[in-house]
Amino acid sequence: MEEGLIQQRHQNDIDDPRVTTCVILSTFVAVCSSFSFGCAGGYTSGAESQIMKELDLSIAEFSAFGSFLNLGAALGAFCSGQLAITLGRRRTLWACDLLCIFGWLSIAFAKDVLWLDAGRISLGIGVGLISYVVPVYIAEITPKHVRGAFTSSNQLFQNCGLSLIYFFGTVINWRFLAIIGALPCVIQAIGIYFIPESPRWLAKIGSGKDVEHSLHQLRGRGADVSGESAEIQVMTKRLEEDSKSSFYDMFQKKYRRTLVIGIGLMLIQQLSGAAGVTYYSNTIFRKAGFSETLGSMIFGVFVIPKALLAVIFVDKWGRRPLLLVSAAGMSIGSLLIGVCFTLQVTLVLF
Incomplete structure (x- = not known):
């Protein structure tokens, strides 16, 4: 009997649910906004000289315009979790689309710095929501054996958007570039009506039949989803019981290591310098005496392959090795950028 149970468990581990067209389509629709996220990140680099010249902006005004994306993103990220729980994943994605489309169009048709900044803040709020709800939605609809790769497609599409801006930012008018950034959100707003809601969110609101219906769409009509449905509902109830804990319970000694790791990862992501290089790469190339256009194109070539590496190896190597390699x-x-500019200033002085 024990051998039969072990054999059955082993068989279940092997027979993972197949990746259906619905899973691929749903993931594609979700990451459309990630593409827009990438466009937003690289936009200030590609459009800097054009915007400052046409709207007669000072360096301080343009720097504020660039940083307002982070300000809006902080606000969006702060309320993203509760919004995704209250509205569901699909409706939250739709809210992201409205904010991003308004933001991009406000930038595209801006006549002064006020509309420019308002659009950037709106875009930032949408980006803050995207950074949470897109990977959560993808993780909740994909089978376990491909979850890492599919979730990494969020980062891949961000880099595709970034690459597009770096390639064409210096040759396409900044207003038209903003309209291009809005197009993925328009595609997503339409595509949302053709993809299922997250079965885990449906389980949270107590809709058992809807959970199975969503899983049948994702796993195929003939798939046996009863086991996965039961597992999702059990885990959801367990999480709801844990969520009754207060905020201060998080600071208990037993959670200290987990808390430090979680906060540390967030700090590394934000303080690594990646955002500064992304937002102002053209300025860096210009001050280094390198061609902005050529530098941007080279930058655009490299961002996609490095994101593909994560998609390919995340389920093979694991998260921790990739994090360590990326941080290093x-x-x-x-360090090299800082040393190069320090030496440049030193040589000029001498």
Whole structure:
């Protein structure tokens, strides 16, 4: 009997649900806004000289315009979790689309710095929501054996958007570039009506039949989803029981290591210097005496392959090795940039 149970468990581990067309389509629709996220990140680099010249902006005004994306993103991220729980994943994605489309169009048709900044803040709020709800939605609809790769497609599409801006930012008018940034959100707003809601969110609101209906769409009509449905509902109830804990319970000694790791990862992501290089790469190339156009194109070539590496290896190597390699690479890169500019200033003085 024990051998039969072990054999059955082993068989269940092997027979993972197949990746259906619905899963691929749903993931594609979700990451459309990630593409817009990438466009937003690289926009200030590609459009800097054009915007400052046409709207007669000072360096301080343009720097404020660039940083307002982070301000809006902080606000969007702060309310993203509760919004995704209250509205569901699909409706939250739709809210992201409205904010991003308004933001891009406000920038595209701006006549002064006020509309420019308002659009950037709106875009930032949408980006803050995207950074949470897109990977959560993808993780909740994909089978376990491909979850890492599919979730990494969020980062891949961000880099595709970034690459597009770097390639064409210096040759396409900044207003038209903003309209291009809005197009993925328009595609997503339409595509949302053709993809299922997250079965985990449906389980949270107590809709058992809807959970199975969503899983049948994602796993195929003939698939046996009863086991997965039961597992999702059990895990959801367990999480709801844990969520009754207060905020201060998080600071208990037993959670200290987990808390430090979680906060540390967020700090590394934001303080690594990646955002500064992304937002102002053209300025860096210009001050280094390198061609902005050529530098942007080279930058655009490299961002997609490095994101593809994560998609390919995340389920093979694991998350921790990739995080360690990425952190080390970013540290070395930031150090080299700093050393190069320090030496440049020193040589000029002498």
